[in-house]
Amino acid sequence: MADEDGNGGGTGGLRLRVDRLAAAMEAARARARAEADTAPPADAAQERRAVPPEIAGDPVPTSAPTGPHGDAAEGPGDMDATPPDAVPRVAPSAEESDRSDPPATERQVRHHPPAAPEPGHTRAEARGMAPPDRSPLLLTPDFHLPEPAPEPSGDRADTRGTAVELGDAPGILVPAAPVAPAPPVSPATAAALLALKGVATDIGRYRILEDVTLDVPRGAVTMLLGRNGAGKTTTLRTVMGLWRARAGEIVLAGERIDRWATHRIARAGIGYVPESMSIFGDLTVAENIALGARTGPVSGDRLDWLTGLFPPLATFWRSPAGNLSGGQKQMLALARALVERRRLYLIDEPTKGLAPVIVETVVSALRDLKLQGATILMVEQNFAVARALGDACAVIDGGRVAWSGTMAALADDPALQARLMGLDLGDAA
Amino acid sequence: MTTDGVADPHRPGIGARIGAAMPWLLVPLIAALGGLAMVVQAMPGPEETLAALLRTPDLWADRAAAALPAIAPSWITLTLAGLAMGMMIFLMASGLTLVFGLMDVINFGHGAFVSLGAFVAVSVLARFGGWTASTDLALNLAAIGLAALVAMAVAGTAGALFERVIVRPAGGSHLKQILVTVGGLIIAEQLIHVIWGPAEIYIDRPAALKGAIVFHGAALETYRLLAVAAGLTVFALLALVLRYTRIGLIVRAGVQDGEMVQALGYRLRGVCVAVFIAGSALAGLGGVLWALYQEVVTAQMGADLMVLVFITVIIGGLGSVTGCFLAALMIGLTQNYTAFVEPKLALVSTIAVLVLVLLWRPAGMLARQSGRMS
Incomplete structure (x- = not known):
């Protein structure tokens, strides 16, 4: 079957790439053993x-x-x-x-x-x-x-x-994560890589997004907060083209993408980590990673970096991904998105349902990504994680952006948190 | 243990490994059970009933020893017949299972490609009557190969048209899919009537493929050997493509979670169309082999075979080519042994296998894991 859609590779190409990945993995393991x-x-x-x-x-x-x-x-x-x-x-x-x-x-x-x-x-x-x-x-x-x-x-x-x-x-x-996070980026001053203008999305008969207007500045982590059912996941899925916007514009680096097919949006440089992780359980960890590398072979450095962030992936490199634990699946979902450089990462609740020790690993990885200057739009329910990672922030309620500003501004204002999200962190806030 | 010397908590235990191998073990198990049933049937003497013999266990060993050599050639012949039938069912079903897994399309019109392939092959073979009449095996195989290639091309083209005109407009609604694809099947049958006429057409197998090879007293039909070889070749090719190529990886991933495959930047629509065309072409190939096996073609032959094909796809697990392959062999063997031991139970035996497998694994033997459920 010829691949005429630019899906890359041909017979044998994948095998070579997976083997190359495997060889790099073995080298990384050997180094890790020597270090140990x-x-x-x-x-x-x-x-x-x-x-x-x-x-x-x-x-x-x-x-x-x-x-x-x-x-x-x-x-x-x-x-x-x-x-x-x-x-x-x-x-x-x-x-x-x-x-x-x-x-x-x-x-x-x-x-x-x-x-x-x-x-x-x-x-x-x-x-x-x-x-x-x-x-x-x-x-x-x-x-x-x-x-x-x-x-x-x-x-x-x-x-x-x-x-x-x-x-x-x-x-x-x-x-590892920095002692001091990157300087906060003011959404007002940083150039927006992604901009949503009055986006409205329906799912079936239900209007989920009413009017979402949001700028995602370059090189910053923008947190999308809000209660359950507010429309956070729908916003990310709408950006990815998995649900079509009924109205409004979605602009990525100056180009409207709201009518593009999902694969084209992904090819424009967006990496997506869905809330459900969407790991391919019948494929091995290596094959899942190989799917993430659409444009070409993965460099050894990149692979080392990924396996350094998520060591279990190296251990279970040839195991079916369906056998991984929930935390390991989340690591794999992140690694699959990070295996190629992207202009923008859409990450949906990466710490949901994870044990604290896994949350550490995930947050550490995201901090590392942030340090590289990546642009991230992330949905997160865990306010501590949001505060640790976020530069900018938008709070969605009822399908609209109810508030947007810097993460620090929200984190420092308990009254605002209580008003927007019902949070009451007490003295800790 | 992993290569790091660390205990691998995800390594399956012995029970899980046996469970994973069980679908593969079922095929030889059915062959063994078939042989056992044949031996038991042959054990009673001329004036003796099986019930009477079963009441005297002392005689069992002697009678079984006596029956075994007599039944062995028949068992070998039936096993080959069952494998050949299974391979042909696999050819027809493999495309259907991939189309369902990847596109979530229940294509009741799949049988149309089986019939179309068979009729196209009849026309091609008729044009090359000299080749098929020759006793030269190479010429016979060339004729069949040419017929198969043309049939696959026509069935694949028809598949592309079918997907564009009938399947795609139906969207994701299964009810709509069933209705429109059944409608498409009826239209295809009527078109075959228009082109080739309403009567059934009898064909002769090529001369060199009519006979049988005698192996330890067992007659092995040459054509059945060809069918087994063709089925094994296609299975091996499919397995290689799915396992070692990027498009195969996309197909395997798409069967689990097509949405995520697109979100990774792959244009799944094109892959789906390619798989639909390939599945239709394989159905056409199955039709060619089935037509030469039965030596008669009818416009309804595809629809008639769809019952077996759907049972195979369900037993194997929707979307699994390997499951489909094993299920087809199980069905072929079961039908042949049962038809020999108790012909009235031949059709029931297939349903019995379906029920037993679904009681054991409700989603089929090798059903795909859903990515979204991870």
Whole structure:
């Protein structure tokens, strides 16, 4: 059967690509084994920990071992650790934001010796940068904020900004989440990559979206919040063309896409992670990933990056995806969208129904993606996760955007949260 | 254990592995049961009833030992006949199961392509009467190959037209699909009447394919061997395409969740049309082989076979080519053994297999997992 629709590949092409993926996977595993043999095991898990413990409800460390300069990450297990402020913080340009390569910057910074901060100052402060945001992250509104940990003389033991080397390949670092998130992007000033103008969508006889007007700025994470049934998922599906907009315009990088077929919208550079994950259960993990790479073979770096973000995928590379756990399926759904660089990622409730430890992994991965300057429109019910990741925010209610602004503005205004979403985070907010 | 030396919690246990292999084991199991039934039937003596013999277990071993050599050639012959029939049913059903799995289309008009392929083959073979009359096997095979190619081309073209004119306008409503495809089947039968006439047409198999090879006393019909070879070849090709090509990957993914395949940037509409055409062409090929097997063609032959084809698709699991292949072999073998042991039960036996399989696996033996249910 000739593939005349540009679906790519021919007989044997897929096999080669899957084999190449498999070979890269084997190499990554070998490197991981070699690293496991040499690195002190006790610190390995801590090193890979990418999300602060608060997000999973773990107790906040009140003190941490410090190094000679007050650095926390200079123990024997932290030989490869990168200083928290080494990860890129500058919002990328519009051109860069369309390219979500594995972060080259992280690979390079590992070879620079960390600058020692003055006693009593954080590393970031020593460089004249804004102090890291250490505000606690909450999973649930009723989570009670623990007492803030007393600040040690130097950086506290916070692995959020450490970069973890995947195996012994020089320069291949899996960056963990940053201590400080990327600077908030003002929706008013950033150029919108995606714009919805008065979008209305019906499902059968029901009017789900009435008038959704929303800008998704480049290089920022825009959170779409709202109660159940408000129209968040419908908004994403309408952007993907899975449901047709009855009225309004959807503009991606200056082109109207609301009448395009779904496959054409995807080819325009949109990666979609649906709420149901839509994993192909009869296909192997490798085949699911191969389907995500529509335009060509996956580079080894990209694969290393993905398997660093989601290690279970490497373990079950040739297993049917239907055998994976729910969390692993979510990882696969994300990896399938991330395997190719996209201009925009639409991610629908990536932490829904996941165990806290898996939420850590997912949030860490999304933070990593954000650091690369990716543009993301994400639906999330977990306000703590939304606050941790979001730059901009829109709240949908009754099929309309009831409020939009910066995530920080919403996070700092409990009254607004209560009015828009019925949230009552108490003192924690 | 994984390659990392870590215990793999997802590795299936022994029970799960037997369960996974069971559809493959059912085919030899049915063959063994068929042989057992034939032996039991042959065990009573000339003046003895089976019921009387069953009351005297002491005689069973001797009688079975005596019956086994006598029944073995018949068992081999029937097994080959069952496999050949199964392969031909598989050819007709494979396209239907893929079309249903990928497009969610219940195509009751699929039988039209079987009939059309058979009639086209009759016309082609009639034009090459010299080749079919020859005792040279190569010429015979060339004639059949040419007829099959033309029949597949015509059936595939008709399939493309059928999909565009009849199936696509019906949309996703199953009721509409059933109504319009049954209507399409009736129209196709009437068109065959117009072109080839209303009477049934008798055809001769090519000369070299009329005989049989004797193997340890068992007569193995040459044509049935050809049918088995053709079915195995098509199955192997389908399996290779589905397993090792990108379009095969898209088809397998599309069977599970077509929406997500499109959201990944693949134009599924074109793949669906290609699969519909390929399925129609395979039905045409099945029609060619069935026509030469029965040595008669009628406009209704496709519709008549649709009962068996649908039973096969349901047993195998909608959308599964491998399930369809195994189910077709099970149906073919069961029908042949039953027709030998108790002819009145031949049709019932097929339904019995269907019921038993659905009691065991309600979605069919190898039903696809739905991506949306993940």
